[in-house]
Amino acid sequence: MNLISKGFAGTLESGDIFIEIEKSEQPGIHIDLQSKVKNQYGKQIFSVITETLKENGITNVNVKAVDQGSLDCTIRARVTTAIYRGCGRTDYRWE
DSSP states (O other), X not given: OOOOSOEEEOOSSTTOEEEEEEXXXXXXXXXXXXXXXXXXXXXXXXXXXXXXXXXXXXXXXXXXXXXXXXXXXXXXXXXHHHHHHHTXXXXXXXX
C-alpha cells in the first residue's frame, strides 16, 4: 500500500488509542507515543504498531499515537484503519 495523505483513526476516550500516520521523507518507522501507561506497556505498544505497519507494507512513515490504555487488538485495528484511510481506500474488507 502507498500512503497518499494523512490517515487518522481512534478517539481519546479511555481504553482507546488515537493514531495519525503520514508518509515520511526519512527512511524507517518513526513513532511519537503519548501514553499514561508508557512505562509499563510502551515496548508492547511500539511493537504492535510496528508489526501492523510492516504487515501492510508501510515502511517510511511518521506515527503519532495517543494511547488511553488500549488493548493490542484495538491498537492493531486503529493502525490498520489509519493506513487504509491514508491510502485512500474505503473498502475495509479483510483479505
